[in-house]
Amino acid sequence: MLKNFYCLLTLLIVLALLFVTLPQSGAQSNKTQPATAKDQNAVPPKNLSGTWAISTPRNEAWYNYALIGDEPPMTAWALEKFKANKPSFGPNPQEESNDPSYSCLPNSVPRVYAAVQASMQIVELPGRVIMFFGRNLRQIYTDGRTHPPDLRPLWMGHSIGKWDGDTFVVDTIDISDVNWLDRMGHPHSDRLHLIERFRRVDDTTMQLNLTIDDPIAYTKTWDATPRTFRLRQNARAVEAICEDMFVNESFGIHPVLPSMK
Amino acid sequence: MRKHPMYAVLGVLLLFASFSIALAQMAEKSGTTEPQKTAPADLSGLWVVHPPASASAYSSFAFAKDVPPMTDWGEEKYKAAKPVFGTNKTMAKQSNDPVYGCFPPGLPRIYLHPKPIEIVQLPDEVIMMFEYDRIVRHIYIDGRPHDEFLDPPLWMGDSIGKWEGDTLVIDTIGFNDKTWLDRAGHPHSDALHVVERMRRLNHETLSDDITIEDPKAYTKPWTAQTRFQLRPDLALDWEGVCENEKLADRQ
Numbered sequence: 001m002l003k004n005f006y007c008l009l010t011l012l013i014v015l016a017l018l019f020v021t022l023p024q025s026g027a028q029s030n031k032t033q034p035a036t037a038k039d040q041n042a043v044p045p046k047n048l049s050g051t052w053a054i055s056t057p058r059n060e061a062w063y064n065y066a067l068i069g070d071e072p073p074m075t076a077w078a079l080e081k082f083k084a085n086k087p088s089f090g091p092n093p094q095e096e097s098n099d100p101s102y103s104c105l106p107n108s109v110p111r112v113y114a115a116v117q118a119s120m121q122i123v124e125l126p127g128r129v130i131m132f133f134g135r136n137l138r139q140i141y142t143d144g145r146t147h148p149p150d151l152r153p154l155w156m157g158h159s160i161g162k163w164d165g166d167t168f169v170v171d172t173i174d175i176s177d178v179n180w181l182d183r184m185g186h187p188h189s190d191r192l193h194l195i196e197r198f199r200r201v202d203d204t205t206m207q208l209n210l211t212i213d214d215p216i217a218y219t220k221t222w223d224a225t226p227r228t229f230r231l232r233q234n235a236r237a238v239e240a241i242c243e244d245m246f247v248n249e250s251f252g253i254h255p256v257l258p259s260m261k
Numbered sequence: 262m263r264k265h266p267m268y269a270v271l272g273v274l275l276l277f278a279s280f281s282i283a284l285a286q287m288a289e290k291s292g293t294t295e296p297q298k299t300a301p302a303d304l305s306g307l308w309v310v311h312p313p314a315s316a317s318a319y320s321s322f323a324f325a326k327d328v329p330p331m332t333d334w335g336e337e338k339y340k341a342a343k344p345v346f347g348t349n350k351t352m353a354k355q356s357n358d359p360v361y362g363c364f365p366p367g368l369p370r371i372y373l374h375p376k377p378i379e380i381v382q383l384p385d386e387v388i389m390m391f392e393y394d395r396i397v398r399h400i401y402i403d404g405r406p407h408d409e410f411l412d413p414p415l416w417m418g419d420s421i422g423k424w425e426g427d428t429l430v431i432d433t434i435g436f437n438d439k440t441w442l443d444r445a446g447h448p449h450s451d452a453l454h455v456v457e458r459m460r461r462l463n464h465e466t467l468s469d470d471i472t473i474e475d476p477k478a479y480t481k482p483w484t485a486q487t488r489f490q491l492r493p494d495l496a497l498d499w500e501g502v503c504e505n506e507k508l509a510d511r512q
Contacts, residue, residue, distance in 0.1 A: 243362065
């Protein structure tokens with residue numbers, strides 16, 4: 001009889017151990033299997049949500065600052081501005097730069113795409129998409145509204161977006177002309193009309209094509225060098241505080257350019 | 262033979278114990294591996310700070326009527342601060358308030374600036390967008406730990422959160438010591454630990470119970486409370502830039 005009870009006890013312990021281990025292995029296999037099945041399928045094309053990092057082509061140092069391949073044809077207005085701008089990037093970097101970003105004025109579009117350090121988070125919500133570039137954020141309305149007729153210039157402009165097949169097309173106007181088009185000092189006017197086309201190429205890659213239409217600054221519409229972004233898993237937002245670099249102890253700010261009125 | 266009942270009891274106990282361990286592990290697993298599809302509460306919306314009327318005498322610049330108990334280190338820092346509010350107030354021109362240098366206001370001070378706050382709730386994080394100084398807080402609720410490799414430390418700290426019932430408990434550490442806790446110049450060190458319990462009291466009201474723990478600056482933890490009112494009639498204005506306003510003043 002005693003032996004039987006030992007047997008029963010052993011059986012109970014084995015059963016108990018099974019209860020402990022089974023749910024774990026079950027949970028693990030449940031967790032891994034659908035994930036791999038999902039990887040094989042194409043990512044839903046109409047989803048841009050997540051944190052993205054600009055992917056630099058190998059040996060392409062210019063990608064850090066340039067949005068431009070061939071020099072776009074500037075108007076006389078733009079040439080004058082371009083000559084007055086003293087960028088710290090490009091073929092002739094200046095030590096005494098008057099880059100508005102060094103006064104901690106916000107980067108506007110499309111300049112936000114001209115920095116490899118930039119990490120961008122896209123949040124899709126009903127009726128709008130929010131894009132975070134650190135403290136610079138922009139909202140793209142997807143509720144069918146049009147651009148309002150009487151806008152003052154905005155740091156990030158006024159943006160409306162819609163899906164065209166697998167491409168999210170963003171139309172932006174009323175971008176403040178205080179900041180530059182890129183880090184090389186190319187100017188733009190507040191008549192800049194920017195078209196962005198976001199498309200997911202695969203599971204982890206997104207491509208962005210930019211069309212710049214600014215009749216005051218450029219004699220024809222031109223396309224910037226396409227940007228490629230890679231999806232970052234479990235990314236953490238970076239607290240990029242410009243003042244850490246450009247504001248001194250006595251609170252003096254680097255005086256660069258007139259403000260936006 | 263006399264031992265039989267004891268073995269049976271022992272066996273049954275073991276079985277129960279293993280059951281509860283397994284259940285606990287299952288609960289833990291579902292909590293950490295899969296972000297909750299439906300959060301227990303929805304804090305999203307556009308909010309404006311709305312402290313209770315009983316705090317109206319000081320609510321624009323401090324969380325508490327009385328000065329919290331400071332350490333010697335804290336006292337010294339408090340004396341060096343030249344705020345434009347509170348018992349040590351001075352004129353704006355003489356002030357060394359960090360926000361006058363366009364530096365971020367820090368936490369919980371940011372709640373003393375009455376500008377709209379938009380909360381967006383996602384499965385893995387709660388994002389708080391403060392119109393004041395264009396500050397964005399990302400509060401990760403996906404079970405990740407604090408970032409241990411913060412160098413330099415942060416102006417607004419490193420925030421993680423979890424749901425306790427319908428309350429979002431936000432734990433923030435990793436601060437630098439360059440900001441003030443309020444607009445009256447109360448200091449904090451880099452050991453500051455802020456715990457917030459954020460809960461929707463009703464559809465229109467959000468409450469935030471704040472515990473401030475900083476053994477370098479204060480002799481004991483102290484608490485603060487603030488409330489927010491839902492303002493769907495407002496929209497977030499992200500155009501105000503501190504440096505731009507300073508440059509405009511100069512012209």
